[in-house]
Amino acid sequence: MKRGKVFVCFVAVGLLPLISFAQIKHHKKNNMEQSTPDHKLIIYQLLPRLFGNTKNVNKTNGSIEENGVGKLNDINDKALHEIKKMGFTYVWYTGVIEHATMTDYSAQGIKADDPDIVKGRAGSPYAIKDYYDIDPDLAVDVKNRIGEYEELIKRTHSNGLKVLMDLVPNHVARTYASDVKPAGVRDFGQDDDHSKAFSATNDFYYMPGQPFTVPGGYNPGGDEFKSPLKDGKFDETPAKAxxxxxxxxxxxxxxxxxxxxxxxxVDYMDHRCSHFDPIPPLWNKVYDILKYWTAKGVDGFRCDMVEMVPIEFWGWVIPKMKAEHPGIVFIGEAYDKGKYNDYIFKGHFDYLYDKVGLYDTVRNLTRNDYHTNTWGINAVWNHDSKGIDEHMLRFMENHDEQRIASPDFAGNPWLAVPGMIITATLNTGPVMIYFGQEVGEPGAGSEGFSGNDGRTSIFDYWGVPEHQKWINGGAYDGGRLSDDQKKLRGFYSSLLNAVNHSEAIKAGEFYELMMANEHQPGFDTKMYIYLRYTNNQRILVITNFNRDARTISVKLPDDLLHKLNLNGSKQFKDLLSGINYNTNDIKKGVEVTVRASSGLMLEF
Structure with a gap:
């Protein structure tokens, strides 16, 4: 993928003159430039451990033999073809790197992990055990696990999709030790001086003279899980932070x-004093890891908890990677809105999570929180991420968040329709769907380490029941989905394909239409209305979070009509339903009825 010009522009609330993104960038601090990919990323996040699993036993704290596990090979051409057909452009393979687990692979030459420092029978994919290796759970042939991942990368590319994978830069498993690292690579901590609590040349932080103590009350794997290593102890002296x-x-x-x-x-014990000259050894070790996976064809990285790693490191490593691989994408998991600009313009991230902005606002609207209205969406792009909105990754589900269909969120996947339309079309930045979201997976059940919390566990072996209906025994044809689920999946397919094939959504400008319509009959603050447009295409987006239908005559302000040279009669086609709407005089607006918890994307 080539990197090129950014076509998006954003405007202030109301009827202020349209401002080009180039003008906004001109006034940025230090006039720093930041390019983004020349198309909109549409990301499908999936955990291979769960994605292809067809077992439906779902025993709490079940073993890999009892509950089953998905394999990399399960993500075959048919599965990828269906993902591509839905409109996706990237697949984020979550949890593919080898991580600590309670499953014993010592017979395959892999050292067993101590369960007292593993969360869940399967283990957390964010407790990396070997950054150069692939999780053996995911391999049909454990000895060929890296080869099976390489084949998945090739298979993904051959189906017209790009590959994202995790980088977990802040922490590793307590049992970290690479047994397949390339020749000449020094392991994390291999050269550390354990007598020092902090040294800029150490890879870890230490508590000299103090042994690590396993937290009291932890019962790894539940009462049924037995292991000679399960004794409430773990030998680590000195203890590491x-x-x-x-x-x-x-x-x-x-x-x-x-x-x-x-x-x-960073010396946390000395007022976070930084020691970056000379560059700490860890920086080059992480750089080597990025190069290793990129050489295998990985197209980008979702970087975990980037704010826990000094921004100076990102400002050093990302430009180095981009110089070698101009199309590579870096996505940062970030939550501090006050630091967003720094991570974009100093850290050189392409995109950041928009969890504490649009996600939180849309979640509250979806739940019909009476304190929340759609003016909060304006606050997101006009204040929280002003000038960098095209760098924000939007979603309504991911592995950390509750499922929309769970009672902890909305209890009904259809209530997410207006929020998903906004999430996907508000700007040119990426939109992401979490596997199972498109069929209303509720994340029910107490899996083990993960309780009954409305989330699909990342720690335990488990089947994902509603998603399994789409898998249909490996046919990937949705053969066991209900009619309602097929319709829901059809909505997501229509939305994502509309996004993927719409110039106005992928690269167009934005004009907010709330103030222009706030006095119209039928309008209320649980509706959100805006226009996305280029010279060649205009899409009027009208969403309704109300639990009842609303009829409104949507008007475009005079300055917008003049700018776009619009007059006379117009026909509008809803890209989601195919229904046509007409107006004899666009200056008087177009009358539409928007169903409860729904929305329209009217192309004209």
Whole structure:
């Protein structure tokens, strides 16, 4: 993928003159330039461990033999063809790198992990055990696990899709040790001086003279799980700092106790004093890992908890990677709105999570929170991410969040329709769907380490029941879906294909139409209305979060009509339903009825 010009522009609320994105960038701090891919990323996130699993036993704390596991080979040409057909352009393969687990692969030459420092029978995919290896759970032939991933990358590309994978730069499993690293690579901690709590040349932080203590009350794998290593102890002396910045030999059960924090040259015990000259050894080690996977064909990285890693590192490593691979994409999981600009313009990330902005606002609207109205969406793009909105990755589900169909969120997947339309079309930045979302998977059940919390577990072996109906025993044809689920999947397909094939959505400008219509009969603040447009295409987006239908005559303001040279009669076609709407005089508006919890994308 070539990197090129950014075509998006954003405007202030109301009837202010349209401003080009180039003008906005001109006034940015230090006039720093940042390019984005010349098309809109449409991402399908899936966990291979769960995606292809057809077993439906779903025993709490079940083993791999009892509950089953998906394989990389399950993601075959048919599955990828169907993903591509839905409109996706990227697949994020979550949890493919080898991580700590309670499943014993010592017979295959892989050292067993101590269950006292593993979360869940399958283990957390964010407790990496070997950055150069692939999770053996995912392989049909464990000895060929890296080869099977390489084949999946090739298979993904041959189906017209690009590959994203995780980079977990802040922490690793307490049992981290690479047994397949390339020749000449020094392992994390291999050259550390354990007598020093901090050294810029150490890869970890230490508590000299203090042994690590497993948190009290942890019962790994539940009562049924037996292992000679399950004794409430783990031999680590001196203890290393825990991944969530806990500098204690005795982290709590609520900490990321199964992980060790990596040291990028920040002395947390001395007022976070930085030591970046010379560059700490860890920087080059992580750079080598990125090069290793990129050489295998990976097209981009979703980087975990980027704010826990110094921005100076990102500002160093991402330009190096982009110089070697101009099309590579970096997505940062970030939550501090006050730092977004820094991570885009100093850290050089292409995109950041928009969890605390649009996600939170749309979630509240979807839940019919009476305190929330759609003016909050204006606050997201006009304040929280002003000037960088095209760099925000939007979603309504991912592996960390509750399923829309769960009672903890909305309880009904159809209630997400207006929010998903906005999530997908508000700007040119990426939109992401989590596997199972498109068929209304509710994330029900207490899987093990993950309780009954409305999320699909990332820690446990499990089948994903509604998704399995689409898998249909490996046919990937939706043969067991209900009519309602087929319609829901049809909505997602229509939406994503409309996005994928619409110049106005992928590269067009934005004009907010709330103030122009706030006095129209039928309007209320649970509706959100805007125009996306280029010289060749205009799409009027009208969404309704109300639990009842609304009829409104949507008007375009005079300055917009003049700019776009619009007059006379017009025909509008809804890209989601195919229904046509007409107006004899566009200056008087177009009358539409928007069903409850629904929306329109009117092309004209």
């Amino acid at each position: 825990t991944g969530n910045d806990v500098f204690s030999a005795s982290p709590s059960i609520n900490d990321w106790f199964e992980t060790m924090k990596l040291n990028y040259g």
